[in-house]
Amino acid sequence: MLPSWLRRLALYGVCVLIFAGVVFVTSHVLALxxxxxxxxxxxxxxxxxxxxxxxxxxxxxxxxxxxxxxxxxxxxxxxxxxxxxxxxxxxxxxxxxxxxxxxxxxxxxxxxxxxxxxxxxxxxxxxxxxxxxxxxxxxxxxxxxxxxxxxxxxxxxxxxxxxxxxxxxxSGWAWFLRAFRADTREKADRAGRAGWDTLTGYVRGIALIAAIDAIGIRVALLLIGVPLALPLAVLTFLACFVPILGATFAGVICVLVALAAHGPTDALLVLAAVIVVQQAEGNLLEPLIMGRALRLHPAVVLIAVAAGSLIAGIGGALLATPLVAVLYRMVLAVNSPAEAPGTVSLEKPA
Structure with a gap:
């Protein structure tokens, strides 16, 4: 007879293997x-x-x-x-x-x-x-x-x-909610609305941060005299939609362009400007703008971006952070106490 702790360990192991199998199959289907x-x-x-x-x-x-x-x-x-x-x-x-x-x-x-x-x-x-x-x-x-x-x-x-x-x-959301039983419909509605609020907060916040970063980089490149200031600013804006890694990639490109165009001195000036902009983003903009929308630790964001890029490349890196944030807030909404009667309104189809 196996000890109880060993049986529990075996049960947990089987659950982990089943979960890993589901994730593996799902990722391959999504890849197709x-x-x-x-x-x-x-x-x-x-x-x-x-x-x-x-x-x-x-x-x-x-x-x-x-x-x-x-x-x-x-x-x-x-x-x-x-x-x-x-x-x-x-x-x-x-x-x-x-x-x-x-x-x-x-x-x-x-x-x-x-x-x-x-x-x-x-x-x-x-x-x-x-x-x-x-x-x-x-x-x-x-x-x-x-x-x-x-x-x-x-x-x-x-x-x-x-x-x-x-x-x-x-109207589409109201139609979707009809698939749930009456006793679970309120939870599904609460989770969906929490996820959508998180998604809207993330998109608007990241767009604002990306715009501020792009403006800062463009001003710095113009002051230093680096060519392609506008294209590099647009690249910075787009790259900022990949948290942590995107801004770093755009900064490296800016430094390389400055190095090729004007040499090491201007490249070092651009590097300093990139560091200042990224520090302002990480220490000021993200806590103020994104803190309430995500409520995720930076380590979780970094792991999500890395895993997303491994599974689906650039697209996975772009979608990993909002996906994790939305799922996290939906789980919190489902497990939160039910709201008072009448506070949840299901919109009828138009």
Whole structure:
């Protein structure tokens, strides 16, 4: 007869294995449906961002379908216009940057030889290896074209889903709640609303933080005189949607551009500016703006981002933090005491 502690340990082990199996199978199924999953997630995130605009338009007696359409088209025009401006700015400075980069690379090579004592033959071999890898990446042209088509299809699906979520959100949620029994419907409604509040708080907070970071980086790059200030600011804005790791990646790119264009002195100035902006973000902006929305320890956020990137790449890194935060708040809402009668209102379909 096995001791009781050993039986309990075996039972816990079986439960852990079952849970790991469920997670493994679910992640593989989601990986097969990655374009669809990313489109749904993007539509939900954008809906959380645009919902206040739709609400204001409907309060002004604009039909909800028209408010949703205006929000989607307005967001599309805003994104397209921003990309066009970034492309124009990058094209205007591309030739100048190429010339500056050539001289910057020569200066870096001279610094590696004179400062670190590397041999020119070693540097030449590294350049040859890098060139071979870049040339080898061109053989994946067909795969790259398929990826572009996949991304465009996911973007189109996300826009259509975004319109329907904004248009039919309240009635769709009321329809969804009818699938629950009367005794569990109130808990499901409370959990769903808590999750949605967390998602909206996260999206608006991270967008505000990303905008402030991008403005700070752009001002610093303009003051230092680094080229491609606008494209790098937009890159910083987009990268900030990946917590912790994204801002670091954007900062490294800014430093490398400054190094290639103007040499080590400006690169160090850009590095100092990046550190100042990131410290302001981590110690001031995130606690004030994101603290109430997430209520997650930074270690949990870092683990979530790392796990998400391993499972689904960049998309997983983007979605990991809001997913963990939403699930956490939903569990808290389900386990919290029931609210007083009449405080939960289920909206009827329009």
């Amino acid at each position: 449906l990655t374009p669809v999953v990313l489109a749904i997630a993007a539509a939900l995130l954008l809906a959380a961002l645009f919902e206040p605009l739709v609400h204001r338009l409907t309060r002004a007696r604009v039909p909800r379908w028209l408010a949703a359409l205006v929000s989607v088209l307005g967001g599309l025009v805003l994104v397209t216009g921003t990309l066009v401006l970034v492309g124009i700015a990058a094209a205007d400075e591309a030739t100048k940057l190429a010339t500056q980069a050539a001289s910057g690379i020569e200066e870096i090579q001279r610094w590696l030889v004179e400062g670190l004592g590397l041999k020119e033959e070693q540097i030449g071999r590294l350049q040859a290896q890098l060139t071979e890898r870049l040339q080898g990446s061109g053989t994946a042209g067909l795969q790259g074209a398929a990826t572009v088509l996949e991304v465009l299809g996911s973007a189109l699906l996300a826009l259509v889903l975004l319109f329907f979520i904004l248009k039919d959100g309240p």
